[in-house]
Amino acid sequence: MYHDFNYEATLGSSLRAQWELDDVLSSDQELDFTRRFLPESLARTAALNTLNPLEQRVLNQISAHQYLCIFGVVEEFILPFLLDHARPHLLGDDWRVRAILNFATEEAKHIHLFKRFHEAFVRGFPVETRMIGPSEAIGAEILRHDPLAVGLVILMIEWMTQQHYLGSIRDDGDIDPLFKSLMRHHWMEEAQHAKLDTLIVDALAEGRTEQQIDKAIDEFFEIGGFLDEGLCQQAHFNMDALEKVIGRKLPNRADIISQQHQAARWTYIGSGMVHERFKSTLESLSPRAAQRIAEAAPNFA
Numbered sequence: 512m513y514h515d516f517n518y519e520a521t522l523g524s525s526l527r528a529q530w531e532l533d534d535v536l537s538s539d540q541e542l543d544f545t546r547r548f549l550p551e552s553l554a555r556t557a558a559l560n561t562l563n564p565l566e567q568r569v570l571n572q573i574s575a576h577q578y579l580c581i582f583g584v585v586e587e588f589i590l591p592f593l594l595d596h597a598r599p600h601l602l603g604d605d606w607r608v609r610a611i612l613n614f615a616t617e618e619a620k621h622i623h624l625f626k627r628f629h630e631a632f633v634r635g636f637p638v639e640t641r642m643i644g645p646s647e648a649i650g651a652e653i654l655r656h657d658p659l660a661v662g663l664v665i666l667m668i669e670w671m672t673q674q675h676y677l678g679s680i681r682d683d684g685d686i687d688p689l690f691k692s693l694m695r696h697h698w699m700e701e702a703q704h705a706k707l708d709t710l711i712v713d714a715l716a717e718g719r720t721e722q723q724i725d726k727a728i729d730e731f732f733e734i735g736g737f738l739d740e741g742l743c744q745q746a747h748f749n750m751d752a753l754e755k756v757i758g759r760k761l762p763n764r765a766d767i768i769s770q771q772h773q774a775a776r777w778t779y780i781g782s783g784m785v786h787e788r789f790k791s792t793l794e795s796l797s798p799r800a801a802q803r804i805a806e807a808a809p810n811f812a
């Protein structure tokens with residue numbers, strides 16, 4: 512076995528690591544808009560030398576708005592996926608049932624927390640930033656795929672949040688402490704989710720032939736392509752918001768959109784694709800699956 516995860520131990524760690532919304536952000540707390548919100552490793556705004564430092568900071572904050580909305584969207588399809596997965600096993604292993612239901616409860620709490628941050632963002636930011644959606648339509652499109660493909664996308668997302676927090680602590684100390692705390696608290700619980708999702712993927716892959724796994728990887732790429740189109744659209748919306756705030760049209764708008772789209776590809780897809788733990792799960796499913804995803808990963812770097 513390539514891991515030693517089990518439901519009982521993971522549930523125990525989850526219950527010990529739990530926090531409440533108010534530990535991270537109370538409903539009337541304000542974000543500090545004099546600071547950047549996202550680590551540079553994700554926002555990649557400091558590299559845009561046609562923007563002055565103030566404009567770079569505004570774009571960093573718009574990128575953080577995107578982070579709140581994208582995680583809102585993805586957690587909204589993770590929740591029904593977990594409930595669907597738990598339902599056939601309700602009379603089985605008690606640790607498994609409790610661990611998966613607790614996982615679902617935590618994701619519902621994360622949705623709530625991302626919404627609370629979103630409300631604080633809207634209160635403090637001068638313009639409205641459009642967001643792709645609605646999240647129900649995005650979720651429905653993803654969930655119509657093979658559960659193994661969806662499970663792999665979710666596993667990739669769970670591991671990527673580990674990388675995001677590590678990126679944020681490696682960054683200089685100047686990002687908004689509330690955002691840093693959001694990433695840390697999310698990371699604490701996602702670390703346990705990633706283990707449970709590994710067990711879910713193992714269960715969904717059990718007994719499948721190489722050909723059936725290959726088919727699931729095709730669908731994994733379909734979902735990835737669909738998410739990527741959304742990220743491209745979002746990069747356009749983000750640029751509209753930036754131009755509105757700074758009150759000028761950017762002459763190199765297309766270049767900035769493409770650079771920011773690439774930053775989002777890394778944040779929401781690539782950073783999970785190259786995670787060692789995600790790669791180990793793929794290897795255990797099939798070396799060919801691992802190889803196909805490794806070949807695609809540089810497009811999302």
Ligand SMILES: [Fe+2]
Pocket residue numbers: 586617618621697701
């Ligand atoms: Fe989450």
Ligand SMILES: [Fe+2]
Pocket residue numbers: 618669700701704
């Ligand atoms: Fe999660």
